[in-house]
Amino acid sequence: MNRSMQWFVFLVSELLAMGFFLGFMMTESTxxxxxxxxxxxxxxxxxxxxxxxxxxxxxxxxRYKLSSFVLLVLFVLSLPFFFGKSPYLIHICIMSCLYxxxxxxLNFCLGSANMTHFATSAFFGMGAxxxxxxxxxxxxxxWVNIFVASALAGIFGALLAIPIIKTKTYxxxxxxxxxxxxxxxxxxxxxxxxxxxxxxxVPRPSLFGYDFMxxxxxxxxxxxxxxxxxxxxxxxxxxxxxxxxxxMKSWMGLTLNYIRExxxxxxxxxxxVSFPKIFAFALNAILxxxxxxxxxxxxxxxxxxxxxxxxxxxxxxxxxxxxxxxxSGIAFSAxxxxxxxxxxxxxxxxxxxxxxxxxxLMLLFRPSGLFPKKLRVYKKG
Amino acid sequence: xxxLINQLVNAFILSCTYALIAVGFxxxxxxxxxxxxxxxDVCIAGIFLSLILYGLLKYLGIFGAFEGGLNLATAIFGVLxxxxxxxxxxxxxxxxxxxxxxxxxxxxxxxxxxxxxESIKNFYPAGGLPHIFPKMLPDGAIDLDIVLLPYESIIxxxxxxxxxxxxxxxxxxxxxxxxxxxxxxxxxAAMMVGMSPNQTGAIVFxxxxxxxxxxxxxxxxYFGATRFDLGLLFGIKGFSVSVIGGLGNVYGAVIxxxxxxxxxxxxxxxxxxxxxxxxxVAFFIVIIFLIFRPSGILGEKVFEKV
Numbered sequence: 001m002n003r004s005m006q007w008f009v010f011l012v013s014e015l016l017a018m019g020f021f022l023g024f025m026m027t028e029s030t031x032x033x034x035x036x037x038x039x040x041x042x043x044x045x046x047x048x049x050x051x052x053x054x055x056x057x058x059x060x061x062x063r064y065k066l067s068s069f070v071l072l073v074l075f076v077l078s079l080p081f082f083f084g085k086s087p088y089l090i091h092i093c094i095m096s097c098l099y100x101x102x103x104x105x106l107n108f109c110l111g112s113a114n115m116t117h118f119a120t121s122a123f124f125g126m127g128a129x130x131x132x133x134x135x136x137x138x139x140x141x142x143w144v145n146i147f148v149a150s151a152l153a154g155i156f157g158a159l160l161a162i163p164i165i166k167t168k169t170y171x172x173x174x175x176x177x178x179x180x181x182x183x184x185x186x187x188x189x190x191x192x193x194x195x196x197x198x199x200x201x202v203p204r205p206s207l208f209g210y211d212f213m214x215x216x217x218x219x220x221x222x223x224x225x226x227x228x229x230x231x232x233x234x235x236x237x238x239x240x241x242x243x244x245x246x247x248m249k250s251w252m253g254l255t256l257n258y259i260r261e262x263x264x265x266x267x268x269x270x271x272x273v274s275f276p277k278i279f280a281f282a283l284n285a286i287l288x289x290x291x292x293x294x295x296x297x298x299x300x301x302x303x304x305x306x307x308x309x310x311x312x313x314x315x316x317x318x319x320x321x322x323x324x325x326x327x328s329g330i331a332f333s334a335x336x337x338x339x340x341x342x343x344x345x346x347x348x349x350x351x352x353x354x355x356x357x358x359x360x361l362m363l364l365f366r367p368s369g370l371f372p373k374k375l376r377v378y379k380k381g
Numbered sequence: 382x383x384x385l386i387n388q389l390v391n392a393f394i395l396s397c398t399y400a401l402i403a404v405g406f407x408x409x410x411x412x413x414x415x416x417x418x419x420x421x422d423v424c425i426a427g428i429f430l431s432l433i434l435y436g437l438l439k440y441l442g443i444f445g446a447f448e449g450g451l452n453l454a455t456a457i458f459g460v461l462x463x464x465x466x467x468x469x470x471x472x473x474x475x476x477x478x479x480x481x482x483x484x485x486x487x488x489x490x491x492x493x494x495x496x497x498x499e500s501i502k503n504f505y506p507a508g509g510l511p512h513i514f515p516k517m518l519p520d521g522a523i524d525l526d527i528v529l530l531p532y533e534s535i536i537x538x539x540x541x542x543x544x545x546x547x548x549x550x551x552x553x554x555x556x557x558x559x560x561x562x563x564x565x566x567x568x569x570a571a572m573m574v575g576m577s578p579n580q581t582g583a584i585v586f587x588x589x590x591x592x593x594x595x596x597x598x599x600x601x602x603y604f605g606a607t608r609f610d611l612g613l614l615f616g617i618k619g620f621s622v623s624v625i626g627g628l629g630n631v632y633g634a635v636i637x638x639x640x641x642x643x644x645x646x647x648x649x650x651x652x653x654x655x656x657x658x659x660x661x662v663a664f665f666i667v668i669i670f671l672i673f674r675p676s677g678i679l680g681e682k683v684f685e686k687v
Contacts, residue, residue, distance in 0.1 A: 363492070367481065
């Protein structure tokens with residue numbers, strides 16, 4: 001394919017994806033939504049079946065990497081103007097971003113190093129509860145908490161990792177699940193976390209006297225107050241994705257991949273196995289704790305359901321579905337699995353049932369996920 | 382004295398429940414090297430399967446003079462149906478992944494557990510609410526001067542004792558038990574001498590799931606009620622018990638069950654506000670075991686080979 005052709009392919013496919021997203025978000029009728037989902041499934045199926053299509057697309061996007069990224073960012077930043085009428089849609093976008101951040105975090109353990117752990121809920125709860133407690137007792141604001149509470153969650157994660165990394169596979173899953181359940185039981189029982197009632201009154205953020213409860217007015221259009229949070233979380237999501245990509249491309253990411261392939265061979269090469277694992281857990285906990293902090297300040301309430309073990313299971317499902325160690329695939333599946341149940345409110349009760357079925361079918365027929373990781377390429381050639 | 386004996390009875394019944402679930406885990410692990418994370422939910426499925434038959438019989442108005450006996454029949458139906466559910470699970474979810482990565486099996490069985498749990502919640506009438514489990518065993522109690530022992534507890538206790546003994550006899554003295562033991566020692570060698578891994582798998586999963594269903598029904602009988610989401614805790618505790626006892630070792634499962642059951646009852650009885658903390662202590666013990674003795678009480682130390 002020549003250059004102009006590639007440019008055409010890239011532009012059309014990106015615009016098509018954006019139009020699809022907008023249409024999906026703005027449609028209300030279940031029938032139309034179902035048609036759109038079927039279209040999406042067909043598109044994905046075609047992408048997976050036709051090697052030429054996939055190759056052409058990936059080549060086009062590799063060549064126009066920067067343009068596609070800029071276009072995507074511009075599109076995402078303009079989303080509130082499309083959704084201005086409905087705060088709920090912006091809320092869904094914020095939740096998708098939180099899940100994307102958590103999934104990127106989990107990917108360091110599950111995707112890069114094959115450590116399936118179910119402690120995500122504990123990390124999330126740690127971030128949410130510590131920021132709530134900090135702001136209630138020490139009156140620290142959002143901007144302090146976002147670093148302090150994430151750091152606390154990171155320390156918690158690193159300490160947790162020390163016993164956890166002594167175990168593997170099933171035992172690792174069991175021990176992390178035990179930790180998750182202990183954490184849940186703990187915040188449900190002790191007094192200072194408010195027990196089953198949770199903690200309310202987590203303050204909303206403020207910045208140089210700017211009121212986050214008031215929606216911004218842009219070009220005479222009054223946007224809902226969620227827009228403020230939306231822009232903050234978009235900035236953080238972009239920063240975190242760039243950071244995650246850097247880490248994955250660094251020697252740390254390579255070491256984690258090496259550990260995944262063969263742990264004994266790794267240590268025989270004289271590479272420390274324990275430090276990268278602890279690092280992965282700490283990074284995972286920091287990112288998940290960050291999501292928890294943001295969530296606490298956004299909802300202004302934290303409760304035991306925020307540390308429910310099902311969060312961990314859903315996150316594992318997201319990473320497996322997206323394709324292990326493939327950031328864009330994971331981001332896609334995180335957004336998909338957050339948006340789908342919100343759009344199909346009629347099937348809300350069946351959310352987990354559908355997740356479980358999708359994952360089981362996926363593992364039976366396509367165990368590498370929607371978008372499997374490509375091989376590492378260090379030099380173009 | 383009276384509370385002490387009551388607590389002892391409680392502890393024994395709890396231990397039996399845990400041991401029965403853990404035996405399932407050990408059987409699966411021994412035969413296939415898999416941990417079935419859906420096992421807890423399978424146990425709960427047993428309870429609800431027998432509740433379905435119970436509701437059906439009640440709807441048809443078959444109950445009359447022998448209500449207790451028929452209730453017992455529904456329980457037996459639930460156990461057998463769960464056994465067949467186990468066979469189906471082995472065929473549909475475990476067998477396709479026999480050569481797959483451990484991670485895949487782990488996630489697949491977790492997903493299966495979610496599917497079973499959510500199916501009960503969504504498709505059983507009012508599945509999200511706690512359900513009363515009908516009485517099956519005769520009322521009344523033996524008066525031992527110092528303490529009143531209900532028949533129910535006695536029957537449950539001796540019933541599970543007999544059951545566990547039968548499992549031991551089955552594994553140690555029958556041809557099928559021999560196949561299970563051989564497969565767990567070396568699957569390929571067992572295949573070479575003509576033991577079909579598929580047949581062994583079906584037997585193991587039937588046995589394990591049926592035992593799990595019995596454990597679930599004992600639990601439901603004892604507490605008089607059940608809920609759809611008990612499965613998660615059942616599964617994790619059963620797995621913990623078999624890890625503590627030594628994974629793959631059926632005797633270890635019983636020892637671990639006793640340890641777990643007694644410890645939990647002890648915490649409930651003697652620690653203030655113990656009910657809230659029992660899970661805490663239980664999982665703490667598991668974590669300690671996993672860190673310092675991951676092979677469990679009776680397990681052999683496994684060295685990793687390249």
